[in-house]
Amino acid sequence: MTKDNSNWKSRTKAVHSGTRRSQYGEVSEAIFMTQGFVYETAEAAEARFVQLGEDEFIYARYGNPTVAMFEDRIAAIEGTEDAFACASGMAAVNGALVSMLRAGDHVVSAKALFGSCLYILEEILGRYGVDVTFVDGTDLDQWKAAIRPDTKAVFFESVSNPALEVIDMKSVSDLAHAVGALVVVDNVFSTPVFSRATELGADVIVYSTTKHIDGQGRALGGVVLGSKEFIRGTLEPYMKHTGAAMSPFTAWIMLKGLETLDLRVRAQAATAAAIAKALEGHPKLERVVYPGSPSHPQYDLCQAQMGSGGTMVAYEIKGGRDAAFRFMNALEICTISNNLGDAKTIVTHPATTTHQRLPQEQKDHLGITYGLIRMSAGLEDAQDLIDDVLRGLDAV
Ligand SMILES: *Cc1c(COP(=O)(O)O)cnc(C)c1O
Numbered sequence: 001m002t003k004d005n006s007n008w009k010s011r012t013k014a015v016h017s018g019t020r021r022s023q024y025g026e027v028s029e030a031i032f033m034t035q036g037f038v039y040e041t042a043e044a045a046e047a048r049f050v051q052l053g054e055d056e057f058i059y060a061r062y063g064n065p066t067v068a069m070f071e072d073r074i075a076a077i078e079g080t081e082d083a084f085a086c087a088s089g090m091a092a093v094n095g096a097l098v099s100m101l102r103a104g105d106h107v108v109s110a111k112a113l114f115g116s117c118l119y120i121l122e123e124i125l126g127r128y129g130v131d132v133t134f135v136d137g138t139d140l141d142q143w144k145a146a147i148r149p150d151t152k153a154v155f156f157e158s159v160s161n162p163a164l165e166v167i168d169m170k171s172v173s174d175l176a177h178a179v180g181a182l183v184v185v186d187n188v189f190s191t192p193v194f195s196r197a198t199e200l201g202a203d204v205i206v207y208s209t210t211k212h213i214d215g216q217g218r219a220l221g222g223v224v225l226g227s228k229e230f231i232r233g234t235l236e237p238y239m240k241h242t243g244a245a246m247s248p249f250t251a252w253i254m255l256k257g258l259e260t261l262d263l264r265v266r267a268q269a270a271t272a273a274a275i276a277k278a279l280e281g282h283p284k285l286e287r288v289v290y291p292g293s294p295s296h297p298q299y300d301l302c303q304a305q306m307g308s309g310g311t312m313v314a315y316e317i318k319g320g321r322d323a324a325f326r327f328m329n330a331l332e333i334c335t336i337s338n339n340l341g342d343a344k345t346i347v348t349h350p351a352t353t354t355h356q357r358l359p360q361e362q363k364d365h366l367g368i369t370y371g372l373i374r375m376s377a378g379l380e381d382a383q384d385l386i387d388d389v390l391r392g393l394d395a396v
Helices: 010-016 042-050 065-078 089-098 115-127 140-146 169-178 228-242 248-279 299-306 320-330 360-366 382-394
Strands: 082-086 106-110 131-135 151-157 182-186 204-208 222-226 285-289 312-317 346-348 372-376
Touching: 010 065, 010 248, 065 082, 065 222, 065 248, 082 089, 082 228, 089 115, 089 182, 089 204, 089 222, 089 228, 106 115, 115 131, 115 151, 131 140, 140 169, 151 169, 169 182, 222 228, 248 285, 248 312, 248 372, 248 382, 312 320, 320 372, 320 382
Parallel strands: 106 131, 106 151, 151 182, 182 204
Antiparallel strands: 082 222, 204 222, 285 312, 312 372, 346 372
């Protein structure tokens, strides 16, 4: 029924995998904007509730043909057996963790996390009796010391936000697997294009599809990828009964986003690299952080793990908050916002926005200074962007 060939390369999968054509033979994937499905007879309804057949649907909170096309396509690209799409990246992170954990379980997590991820690990899991140990994700000795024989899961972002630290996925996975713990990776900054997560040992991979997969700032979405056993046995019962389903319309946006993902992300990464190179050594900057620059402390790890520095650059402007704000306000092309992975280049001031609520001590620890700018490279002309950033720095 669905179109797939495991020998296809990633870009072919991104265009064709998971396609389900209706009787009309449409070229572009159909949006099945329906919450429910009709049964020919009462017996057929009963049978479907007893045992859901291949490519059968009951209710859109459980599954929908457009959503299934997206799930099958991204699973094919990522190289996992299955995927479950949901309403947002946070629904995906919450579902992946809460569906597998019980009171009394132990989790080890990197501490450099997206704010809402930190809330789930610090607040929510603790409230339900899960014990979480936080470590500096780049320090393997801390992972080694924190992982216990009874550890159920480890959690980290493959590249941290906004400091752009790279976590050694293979080494952390080996430590976790030695005690039978599941490796759960929030892989947003790697993107499916540069991800080798399954190969490096991740068991459960999470994306906020709001970022690069949509890539045009239109819709919230999330997806959890993993083995059939995890996705259908552990995650699906939790997700389908708690309601964070992806809308069919959103699934269609994400499905079409996958078709151009590789082209967009590679172009954005090339632009990020060009911006980092143009800014390196600029007299008004304290430092430039780009995992694809040889000056990055984890350059070798990043090359081995992603083969690219990704689409994000960070830089610290001398002069703190005032200088950073003057810089941002002088930009003519770059947009001030807090999304990332978008076609539009976006600058963010983490210390006063996305990471505002972190205590000062934690900001210091994560390198979130008041001069720090996080930049998501878009699809504009790279030289125009470099000129814009240099114009901004002139205003400082
Ligand atoms: C944006 C983001 C999320 C949350 O995704 P939403 O779609 O906004 O819910 C989680 N983790 C990382 C690393 C992110 O960048």
